[in-house]
Amino acid sequence: MYLLSLDQSTTNTGLAQWKINGDEAELIQFGKYNLKKGKGKEHYPYTFQPLVDKINQFDYNEVVLEEVYAGGNKQTFKQLVRLQYQIIMECYMKDIDFKVVYPTSWQATMRKLFNIKEWISKKSSVQIVRDLLHIPDDEKISDDMAESILIGIHYLIKEKGIEFKNISFNKAERI
Numbered sequence: 001m002y003l004l005s006l007d008q009s010t011t012n013t014g015l016a017q018w019k020i021n022g023d024e025a026e027l028i029q030f031g032k033y034n035l036k037k038g039k040g041k042e043h044y045p046y047t048f049q050p051l052v053d054k055i056n057q058f059d060y061n062e063v064v065l066e067e068v069y070a071g072g073n074k075q076t077f078k079q080l081v082r083l084q085y086q087i088i089m090e091c092y093m094k095d096i097d098f099k100v101v102y103p104t105s106w107q108a109t110m111r112k113l114f115n116i117k118e119w120i121s122k123k124s125s126v127q128i129v130r131d132l133l134h135i136p137d138d139e140k141i142s143d144d145m146a147e148s149i150l151i152g153i154h155y156l157i158k159e160k161g162i163e164f165k166n167i168s169f170n171k172a173e174r175i
Contacts, residue, residue: 002058005152006051006065006087007144010079011035013051014144016152017058025156026168027133031175032145035083051083055090063091063098064155066106066147099159106147106154113157113164125150133169 001021007014017029033051055063065087068080084100091098107120114128122143129135129146156162 001061003062003064003152003155004055004058004060005148005155006063007147007151008065008068008080008083008087009035009144010076010083012142012144013083014142014146014148015051015054016145016148018152018156020061020156020160020162023162024166024168025160025162026170027149027152027172029173029175030145030149032142032148052086052090055087055094055096060096063087063096064151064159065098065100066151067100067102069103099155101151101154105158106151109154109158110150113153120150122147133172 001019003018003020003025005016005018012032012034014032015030016027019026019028033054035051065084068077068084070077088098088100090096110116110120110125110128116124118124120128125146126141126143129141129149130137132149135141153164153167156167157164
């Protein structure tokens, strides 16, 4: 069984690909997709195509993505809603199960799991993933990449019942 976890963004969407085997899971690949910039309604289908292609490229059983937040810039919110809609529709069309998780949910799981008192910032998300995957400080990793991995960990623990000790990161390939 395969899971794709996503942290959507209007510029770079982080993704993590997982293999689930019973009560164990393994991070296979992680990375980000740069979404095309453009203006106008005619541009929207092409903006999200790289992500749709990734969903279609592999035989995923499940997709987990982060709920969009309505605060801040209204134009950004509208773009994120369109992206989320496109992902969900692709899942429906391909008969792929999906789950939308709130940022507060996966962050609460990470705080408990790693015994963190303060709120999980983008910077701390990156540091958690650096530590898990043994990524050196001089190697660039985006917060979108990091959060897609943390969203996946949350889903594996809370929805699939997999214990953290049974989640492997050793063979993860960066794409």
